[in-house]
Structures are given as structure tokens and as C-alpha cells.
Amino acid sequence: MLLELEKLNFHNGTFSIRDVTFSVPSGTILGIGGQNGSGKSTLLKLMYGFYRPHGGIVKLDGIPLTGLSPKEISRKIAVVNQEISDPFNFTVLDVVKLSGYSRLNDDITPENALETCGIPHLSGRIFSELSGGEKRLVTIAAAIYQDADMILMDEPTAFLDVDKEQTVREIIHNLRERGRTIVLVLHDINMLNSLCSHVVLLRNGGVVASGAKEDVLTLENLEKAYSVKFRVLEDAGPYKFAPAEKYFR
Amino acid sequence: MVDAEITEKRHWRFSLFFTKAGFLLVFLIISIIYSSFLGSVYIPVSSISNIYLRQIPFFGSFITAGYTATQYEIIVLVREPEILAAVIVGAALAIGGTSVQSVFRNPITEPYIIGISSGATLGAVIALASNTQLFGVYSVQVLAFIFSIVVVTGVYFLSFRTGRVPPVYLLLTGIAISLFISALVGLILFSNLRLQNEAFAWLLGSLSGVTWQELGLVSLLVAGSSIVLSTLWKELDALQMGEAHARSIGVNVERTKLLALLVTTVGVAAAVSISGLIGFVGLVIPHLARMIFGGSNRKVLPMSAILGGIFLLLSDDLARSVVHNEVLPVGIITGLIGVPFFMYMLSRISRGNYAA
Numbered sequence: 001m002l003l004e005l006e007k008l009n010f011h012n013g014t015f016s017i018r019d020v021t022f023s024v025p026s027g028t029i030l031g032i033g034g035q036n037g038s039g040k041s042t043l044l045k046l047m048y049g050f051y052r053p054h055g056g057i058v059k060l061d062g063i064p065l066t067g068l069s070p071k072e073i074s075r076k077i078a079v080v081n082q083e084i085s086d087p088f089n090f091t092v093l094d095v096v097k098l099s100g101y102s103r104l105n106d107d108i109t110p111e112n113a114l115e116t117c118g119i120p121h122l123s124g125r126i127f128s129e130l131s132g133g134e135k136r137l138v139t140i141a142a143a144i145y146q147d148a149d150m151i152l153m154d155e156p157t158a159f160l161d162v163d164k165e166q167t168v169r170e171i172i173h174n175l176r177e178r179g180r181t182i183v184l185v186l187h188d189i190n191m192l193n194s195l196c197s198h199v200v201l202l203r204n205g206g207v208v209a210s211g212a213k214e215d216v217l218t219l220e221n222l223e224k225a226y227s228v229k230f231r232v233l234e235d236a237g238p239y240k241f242a243p244a245e246k247y248f249r
Numbered sequence: 250m251v252d253a254e255i256t257e258k259r260h261w262r263f264s265l266f267f268t269k270a271g272f273l274l275v276f277l278i279i280s281i282i283y284s285s286f287l288g289s290v291y292i293p294v295s296s297i298s299n300i301y302l303r304q305i306p307f308f309g310s311f312i313t314a315g316y317t318a319t320q321y322e323i324i325v326l327v328r329e330p331e332i333l334a335a336v337i338v339g340a341a342l343a344i345g346g347t348s349v350q351s352v353f354r355n356p357i358t359e360p361y362i363i364g365i366s367s368g369a370t371l372g373a374v375i376a377l378a379s380n381t382q383l384f385g386v387y388s389v390q391v392l393a394f395i396f397s398i399v400v401v402t403g404v405y406f407l408s409f410r411t412g413r414v415p416p417v418y419l420l421l422t423g424i425a426i427s428l429f430i431s432a433l434v435g436l437i438l439f440s441n442l443r444l445q446n447e448a449f450a451w452l453l454g455s456l457s458g459v460t461w462q463e464l465g466l467v468s469l470l471v472a473g474s475s476i477v478l479s480t481l482w483k484e485l486d487a488l489q490m491g492e493a494h495a496r497s498i499g500v501n502v503e504r505t506k507l508l509a510l511l512v513t514t515v516g517v518a519a520a521v522s523i524s525g526l527i528g529f530v531g532l533v534i535p536h537l538a539r540m541i542f543g544g545s546n547r548k549v550l551p552m553s554a555i556l557g558g559i560f561l562l563l564s565d566d567l568a569r570s571v572v573h574n575e576v577l578p579v580g581i582i583t584g585l586i587g588v589p590f591f592m593y594m595l596s597r598i599s600r601g602n603y604a605a
Contacts (some may be wrong), residue, residue: 012411045493048496048497049496050492050493050496050497052412069499069501070500070501070502071499071501072499073499074498074499075499077497078497078498079493079494079497081491081493081494081497083491083493084490084491084494085354085489085490085494087354087486087489087490087544088350088351088536088539088544089539089540089543089544090486090489090543090545091543091544094486094543094544094545095490098483098486098487098498099498101483101487101499101500102498102499139494146498152497
């Protein structure tokens, strides 16, 4: 399965996307990075057809998204959105089941999906009464239940405490091992570095660099994307990049 | 959990739902029978039951005695249409409220908010002011219905933003247009004092004097609208979680909103055309249904219709019996009962007790 973006242009007042071209190779974990407001989430919403581009094209296995129905798209692409409204009086199980809307097969049950995310005990709880981190895990479980080849996640680890962040990392790696393609919007450079195999860096809605992680995450590209000088920390494990010293005050 | 355990739990939940739903249906039927005893004229139970039996096709032809002609007329031409109107209007308002609250993801909305009520009022007041006989004796009802649909259509198209209709714009446009039209209605009433009594009755909502003819058409429209809405339960559930999420699981968001608002408007506008403005049913009953049946629209849509029917019928009973020999507009009763009830529910919801 291949998702291609060609010369994508879009603007909606606050955010714009300019001439964005890249493709998401099958079976990779691709990260989209950039400053706040650089258009990362907007780009994600273009990638599953929620927004219609004003120019350019998004193709799924060679077919333009505009030629596919929402149901057809959702069988191939699941999304974990950053913001999710609280439905009235829904249990966690209700929320997960809802993501089976377009499913054709019954390979995994909602209970399986919750178990994959380590939260089977939340099943009967009211969704709106959960903490932010628990809600995030539930929406990830819902995306897993949707059973699509590709999962787009908008800041999946934002606002999570350390152990839940680890859980999410585990889930992402497991999905990758099961042959899923993952696209992550991440503002954190070290997260991009430690989680992803491919990276796209955005600045003001345009692409600074895209490709394999090793080629994209250079000090030069990072400075271009974030307007901040970075340095490489030796032996710091996943925390490889830090702002150059003058930014610590 | 083992599979057998899950199956058993599901089965248990399933039968619990049918117990609750069955109880409500029985309660509705009892309320309907009880309501036919209420009225300014006393009619004995035996006469009423004979009249009911008389109305059953074929079997009825064997019942020829046990009541007077006046009693027959009061039951068949006055009480029965009013009782059915209460059930149908209550159902339409409640199911419409459930649908609109899901589309707007907002617990304090009701169907009137998109312009149904202001449009209907404008239509009714224009019909009264011009004394038009364009649609015969039903001119007020027909114009109320038509203006309702026209105003909601206007609100919908004014809310378009780059090919989409964001709920926030729809809500704000609906409120703004409603205020504008209320001002127009005020202007017409101010310039024509004769109208104020008739318009007053319309604004307070009343089910008195409903005829079988109006009821026939309205119940068809309400039933059609309710059936279509009930089939949209998954889509309406998804919309509650945000449009981006709904779209990501495969829901055609714009089409769902358009269809849901269209059929809601047809059902509620039809109901309002015969009842005038009856408040609070569309706001309160969906929440009550969610407290009893959980959040999913699969159960909440049909059950809110039944609850709405019961609520409006009992309110109408009160309206007819609370003051001796006087029928209060039922809109006053729903407001008087609805508000304290709503405050009670709010306190439960805020204590995290939404689920009963």
C-alpha cells in the first residue's frame, strides 16, 4: 500500500500547505515534524481526505482520494486525531465499536484491541470521565480495531506521562512489526529520531527535507525547520538532539 | 474474560434493554388509556371501552350500544386526536432533539435552534395577519410548515464555509436568523393588535382542537422522519466524537449532517405546525433517554421518541385538569415541569452520574 502526495496546496485561513510532495513507503514509520503552526496536523487531515486540497493530489495505491468514498478510504487508513469530542454517555467499548463502522471482516474484537493497548479494564467506563492519557489509549485502540493498513497519529504521545508514552511506543512498534504503515505527527525532534524510519520536516507549510531519517535529521535541516541551532549529544540514547547552548537561560 | 462470560453479559444487557423498553411501551399505553378519561365532561369507563371497541375494524360492527352519540363524538373527535397529537408531537420533538444534539455535539441544543420555531411562528403569524385561505382552514399550519423549512434551508446555506457546514457556524447562524425573524414577528404583532390573542396561543403551544385530517398527514411525516433518523444512529454516534474522527472511520460527514437536519426539520416542523411552540421536550427528553439507555443513538433515538410521547401526553393531561373547566396551553406546563426536571438532571450529570 502506497500513499503519495503530489504538489499539494491548501489554505484555510490560519494554516497553509505549499507544494508538498512526498510518499509514504509501505511498512515504514514516517514522522512529520516542524514548528507549531507549520501545518503538520493540516497535512494529516489532507492525507485521509478530511480536507480537500486546493491544488495537487493525494493518491492511495495510485487512485486519487477524491475518487474514493469515505468508507473505502477508512478501510485502508485509520486516524488517531489529537482532539476528540466527548460523546454523551458513551462507554469505552461504545467508542471502540464505533470504529468498526466500515469494517468488512471480524479479525479482531473490540476487546482484543483494548487488550493490545493494555486497557481491557477500562471497557465499561464512561469515556468522558477518563483522563487525557486514558482517552488517547482508547482512541488508539479504536484505530487498531478499525483494522486499516495505515494508521495516521497526530501527536500520539502528547500529554502522556512516561509509562503511557512507553506503552504508545510499544504499540507503534508492534503495529509496524505486524506490517502496518504508520504516519506520526510529532513536534519533538528526539521522538522523530527514536521512533521513525522516515521523516518529513515542514516549515510554513512547505517541505524542508524528506526521506530516510538519517538523511533528513541533520543539524542544518533542523535549523532550517525550527529556526533554532541544535547540537548532537553523545551517548544520550534517544535524546540525541538538544538546542545549542545559548538557548538555555 | 472468557467468551461464554462475554456472551452471557451481552445477553443480560440485551434483555435489560427490552425490559426497560417494554416497561416504557406499557406505560405509554396506560397513559393513553388514562388520558381518555380526562376532560371537562365525565364519561363512564364502560362507555369509553365500548367506544374503543366500536372503532376496531370489523369486530366493531357488533358493538352498537353502551354509549350516547355525544359521548362518541367527544371521545372520537376531541379526545382521541388530542391524545395522539400529544404522543406524536412529543415524539417528534424528542427524537429531533436527540438528532440535533448529536449533530452539534452540544447538550444544550434543541431542534428549534436551527430556525424551525422562528420560521413556523413567522408563517403562522403571516397566515393570521393576512387572513389567507390559500390552504383552506389549514392555512396557518401549512404556512408554518413551509416557512419552517424555508428558514432552516436559508440557515443551512448561509453556514457554508469552503464546501463544509461547520456546526459552530450553523448554530450561530441559526440563533442570529431566529432573532431576526422574532423581530419581524414582533413587528407584525405590534402593528396588528387584533392578532395578539391568536398569536399568543400559538406561541404558548396547544394541542386543543387538533383534527384527524391534520393528524393523518403529520403522523406520516413524523413517522417517516423518525424511521430515517433511527437508521442514521451509527453516523450520529460518530458525529458526536468530532467530524475529523467521524470522517476517519468512514462516515460521510456532510451528507449525514444534511440528511439528519433535513429529516429532523420535516418531522419537527410538521409537529410544530399543529401544536405551536412547545418548549423543553426537545432539550430535556434526549438527556433522560441517555440516562436510562446509555449514550448510543441506537437506543436513544427510538427511546427518546417514546419518552417524548409519554412526557407530552402527561403534560397535556395536567394542562387539561390542573384548573377546573379550563385548558392551559401545554407549552406552559412543559416549561414549568421541564425546567426543574432539567435542573435535577444537570445536578446528576455534574456529579458524574449521567449513567443511571
